[in-house]
Amino acid sequence: MRGLAMLSVALRWALVGMTLSMLSNAIFEGSVIPSILLVGLPAWVIAFRRTFGLIIDFASPVAAWIVQCCGSFRSLATAEGVEGALCLAVAVVPSGWPYWKWLLLALSCLLLMTGQIIDVAGEVFEVDAAAGDDDMLVRYSGYVGVISSVAGTLLGQVAGSAIANASITAMLLTSAALSFGCALTRFRTRDLMPSSTLRTAETVDETADANADADDVIDDAGTVAAPSDTSDTSDASEDPSIKASTSPDQTDCCGHVEHDHADRNDDERDHHTHHTSTERSGQSDEQTTRPATSRPRPSSLTTTKLFVASLLLALIPSLWTSYALLGLGATYGGDALTILYACGGIGSIIGSFVYMRGSHRLGMRRIATIGIAATAVSLIIVLIPALPAACVTWLINGFGYGLLAQAVIVSRQLLLHGNDLARFSGRSRFAFAIGSAVGTWGGWLGSAHWRLLAAIALVLCAGFVPLLRAMPHTTTSSHRA
Structure with a gap:
């Protein structure tokens, strides 16, 4: 508590x-x-x-x-x-x-x-x-x-x-x-x-597009040099409301206004500023200002790796789990499936508690590594033709897959924000759907040899290893992957 x-x-x-x-x-x-x-x-x-x-x-x-x-x-x-x-x-x-x-x-x-x-x-x-x-x-x-x-x-x-x-x-x-x-x-x-986190996606997009079209010049201090003439600049500097809206605290090093809910550093909270002319009208989101120390956007390589991770997250279990259950049920009876479901649930709960206690200290990359290792071990044990081995498999797999799924999802929440997060979240679910469809139909083709499917899933599990670098090593924004 x-x-x-x-x-x-x-x-x-x-x-x-x-x-x-x-x-x-x-x-x-x-x-x-x-x-x-x-x-x-x-x-x-x-x-x-x-x-x-x-x-x-x-x-x-x-x-x-x-x-x-x-x-x-x-x-x-x-x-x-x-x-x-x-x-x-x-x-x-x-x-x-x-x-x-x-x-x-x-x-x-x-x-x-x-x-x-x-x-x-x-x-x-x-x-x-x-x-x-x-x-x-x-x-x-x-x-x-x-x-x-x-x-x-x-x-x-x-x-x-x-x-x-x-x-x-x-x-x-x-x-x-x-x-x-x-x-x-x-x-x-x-x-x-906080009102500083309330804004509409449309307003943010319009602001970002306007800044991109303006081709603002950013100096080393993070201030914006507008491409307008000097008279406009001097007039604007005398207006306090305009001065507030063009302060360095609102613009990041790339010259565009960041989403307020993307900035997740405690040290940056004191730097939030607000438009003095903005009034809350009961809408869910509002246009506000951004601090200069907002995190940079992740590279396209990083987002691609997270996209592939979402695909593998669906492909691996859909390839073998259901068909392994059918095979084990045919061999040991329907009661064995109840035991396997219980073992999987227990493993999932254990994994959730481990994540809750260790994620803050270990970071997403180490959590994902533990999850991959546990999942791989479970896919090796399931090859042993015995019901106790299958029970251990479901226990370890529930533990490992839970850690891995949490690490993948939270990684994109830490690295992305606002409209970027919304767009990527939709695309990652698209990748998840692709993985699920390919895994389900591929598993169906080989369902008569479900242990072979587990071996294939073990090989696919190794595909997570090169994707680990896309996940934050720590939970602080100064160590983004």
């Missing part, structure tokens, strides 16, 4: 919202299979929903564009509110209606669409709530990992299955209530965020 107290009040409320959102999603996902059985939907619905999810993943850049246009707060709160309204709308339809079961299928597809927006907007909103503190963001991500393992993997899906077996309508009402509650927490989080 002492670590939780180190988070800002805004981030604590963001954590509450994230928990409610995760519970709502996990409850619905846990109810999918029971609902299909209860209402008599055909088996092809499972394959259709999986395929539709991949299509939505391929369209993830659209979600990034929505977040850029509307801002993280508006996108997030609206999408969560829409999810609650959709669940409520289906819940009030009489279950005796012949086409009600198809409404459930349509609802699950619509929630996959809103989920894309929530994922992208959530990343940006969390960076906003951190208000420029990298260390706090890393601590926050540790709690996210623990809650994801406990509330999502275990409690949420189990509760969703149990509630759906009792009443599908009750499950829908529960999911709707959690979604509405989550949307309300976003308003509270926004109110607690």
Whole structure:
């Protein structure tokens, strides 16, 4: 609890919202299979929903564009509110209606669409709530990992299955209530965020474009020499409001105004300045000024490596995990699968606690290294033809994959910001969709020899090694990769 107290009040409320959102999603996902059985939907619905999810993943850049246009707060709160309204709308339809079961299928597809927006907007909103503190963001991500393992993997899906077996309508009402509650927490989080982190994506883009077109000349002190004539410059210098908007604290070394929520250094907080003429009109984001010490944008090589990491993050497990479960279930029976799921859940929880305790000290690069090593070890152990070996495999794999996934996601949050983060988040989900599709169909082709798939996954796991340098070695902005 002492670590939780180190988070800002805004981030604590963001954590509450994230928990409610995760519970709502996990409850619905846990109810999918029971609902299909209860209402008599055909088996092809499972394959259709999986395929539709991949299509939505391929369209993830659209979600990034929505977040850029509307801002993280508006996108997030609206999408969560829409999810609650959709669940409520289906819940009030009489279950005796012949086409009600198809409404459930349509609802699950619509929630996959809103989920894309929530994922992208959530990343940006969390960076906003951190208000420029990298260390706090890393601590926050540790709690996210623990809650994801406990509330999502275990409690949420189990509760969703149990509630759906009792009443599908009750499950829908529960999911709707959690979604509405989550949307309300976003308003509270926004109110607690420093006003300097509130801005619209459109305003930021217009400012950046204007600075780029102006070809401003930056001197060694970081000040802007506008290309206008001297009389305009002298007039502007006499106006205090203009003087505030052109101060060195607003412009970085590249001559463009940075996103306020991208700056996450404690030492830079005291340098935030505000437009004196700006009034808060109740919108989620506002145009504000930037400090001169904002972090530089990562190189294209770094972002490419993070993109490939997202692809491998989906490709490796989708290639072998499901087909290994089918093979083990055929060999040892269905009860063995329950044991394997439990081992994987325990490993995920252990990994989440290790990340929470060690990420601040070790940094993302070392965390990812541990995750890669653990995943590789698990892929070696699974080659042993024994159920105890499979249990150890799922335990270690849940631990290692959880660390690796956290390191990849948090790395892009530390290195990118604002619209850059929104764009890259959408593209990384596109890469994740590609990896998932290739892995799923490739694994299907070799499903008769699933241990060979595990060996191939082990080789692919080595592909993470050259990508490690793209991840921050420490959590301070002075040591960016």
